[in-house]
Amino acid sequence: MSEPLLEIEDLRVRFRSDEGVVSPVNGVSFQVHEGETVAVVGESGSGKSMTSLSILGLVPAPGEVYDGSIRLQGEDLTKMKRSQMRKLRGNEISMIFQEPMTSLNPVFTIGNQMIEVIRLHQKLDKTESIQQAVTMLDLVGIPEPERVLKQFPHQLSGGMRQRVMIAMALSCNPKLLIADEPTTALDVTIQAQILNLMKELKDELNTGVILITHDLGVVAEVADRVVVMYGGEVVEEATVDEIFNHPVHPYTKGLLASVPKMTGPVEELGAIKGSVPTPSEMPTGCKFHPRCPIATDLCKQVHPQLEETTPQHFKRCFHTEGGVKHDEHERSTIS
Ligand SMILES: Nc1ncnc2c1ncn2[C@@H]1O[C@H](COP(=O)(O)OP(=O)(O)OP(=O)(O)O)[C@@H](O)[C@H]1O
Numbered sequence: 001m002s003e004p005l006l007e008i009e010d011l012r013v014r015f016r017s018d019e020g021v022v023s024p025v026n027g028v029s030f031q032v033h034e035g036e037t038v039a040v041v042g043e044s045g046s047g048k049s050m051t052s053l054s055i056l057g058l059v060p061a062p063g064e065v066y067d068g069s070i071r072l073q074g075e076d077l078t079k080m081k082r083s084q085m086r087k088l089r090g091n092e093i094s095m096i097f098q099e100p101m102t103s104l105n106p107v108f109t110i111g112n113q114m115i116e117v118i119r120l121h122q123k124l125d126k127t128e129s130i131q132q133a134v135t136m137l138d139l140v141g142i143p144e145p146e147r148v149l150k151q152f153p154h155q156l157s158g159g160m161r162q163r164v165m166i167a168m169a170l171s172c173n174p175k176l177l178i179a180d181e182p183t184t185a186l187d188v189t190i191q192a193q194i195l196n197l198m199k200e201l202k203d204e205l206n207t208g209v210i211l212i213t214h215d216l217g218v219v220a221e222v223a224d225r226v227v228v229m230y231g232g233e234v235v236e237e238a239t240v241d242e243i244f245n246h247p248v249h250p251y252t253k254g255l256l257a258s259v260p261k262m263t264g265p266v267e268e269l270g271a272i273k274g275s276v277p278t279p280s281e282m283p284t285g286c287k288f289h290p291r292c293p294i295a296t297d298l299c300k301q302v303h304p305q306l307e308e309t310t311p312q313h314f315k316r317c318f319h320t321e322g323g324v325k326h327d328e329h330e331r332s333t334i335s
């Protein structure tokens with residue numbers, strides 16, 4: 001395989017407060033290649049957004065990335081100055097958030113906002129920028145782009161606003177697009193349209209995409225590879241086919257079992273009991289052990305390491321085929 005576009009290695013984020021230190025991201029590693037969509041899944045609080053904010057250099061204070069590296073085409077983003085990061089955002093890396101209203105400025109027209117982004121990043125003059133904005137809106141399937149350019153964000157529907165966000169995110173032709181729950185606020189038909197659109201644009205522009213979502217249906221639809229997060233770490237990673245057809249981690253199996261099947265008899269939903277522990281009350285050993293149906297004493301005491309079970313399939317569990325060594329570094333930081 002070619003050199004990865006993005007390479008996250010042993011990423012660790014911490015928040016210090018009077019009550020102590022919590023680490024919502026604790027040794028996360030994964031890669032994204034050009035033209036590849038990597039889905040990051042996991043329950044609420046598992047550290048998905050904090051991981052993506054780390055890539056953008058936007059972990060909110062007093063949080064900080066305190067260990068690990070994030071290399072974009074070989075260059076470590078965690079070592080970059082704020083001004084360099086600012087240049088990178090919206091240039092080489094773009095982000096689409098869940099609620100476009102929070103990222104679009106309500107007092108400026110769509111045209112003002114898009115043209116500013118385009119002029120800033122592509123060094124085009126005003127007429128060329130307007131033309132480029134029209135082309136991008138057309139590309140994301142917005143009818144009458146010239147009219148939409150004159151409108152304010154509140155005059156558009158949720159689906160249209162999300163399309164505008166995607167058009168803006170892509171108008172600087174980023175190498176990496178991070179989409180954090182980009183479709184959860186939209187109805188199902190629009191959701192499908194937006195996802196198809198992202199897929200087409202990715203193929204056309206060869207952008208690497210990190211797609212953060214709760215929705216495994218969406219994952220099956222658009223992802224090439226899947227990273228499953230739990231309690232601030234990766235517990236399984238594999239191709240989308242492997243994850244759906246041969247999941248190995250009990251947490252991944254639980255997530256898949258809680259998706260209603262479209263075919264066959266209706267089965268009881270196998271939702272995972274309990275909830276994700278907060279960073280301040282992480283259990284020792286395997287973080288999933290209090291909820292795991294196959295946990296043993298070993299799981300309560302020793303923290304399993306992420307290991308490759310079959311080529312390109314990684315898991316963090318003692319009790320699936322192929323034993324796993326414990327991780328000395330993480331074990332020492334638990335207590
Ligand atoms: N300012 C903060 N101070 C301390 N901890 C924080 C802060 N912000 C977030 N966290 C913690 O970081 C953890 C991971 O949060 P994150 O937003 O990355 O989860 P997520 O996987 O994106 O969840 P969701 O699916 O709900 O978006 C959470 O448990 C949260 O409590």
Ligand SMILES: [Mg+2]
Nearest residue numbers: 048049050180
């Ligand atoms: Mg989130």
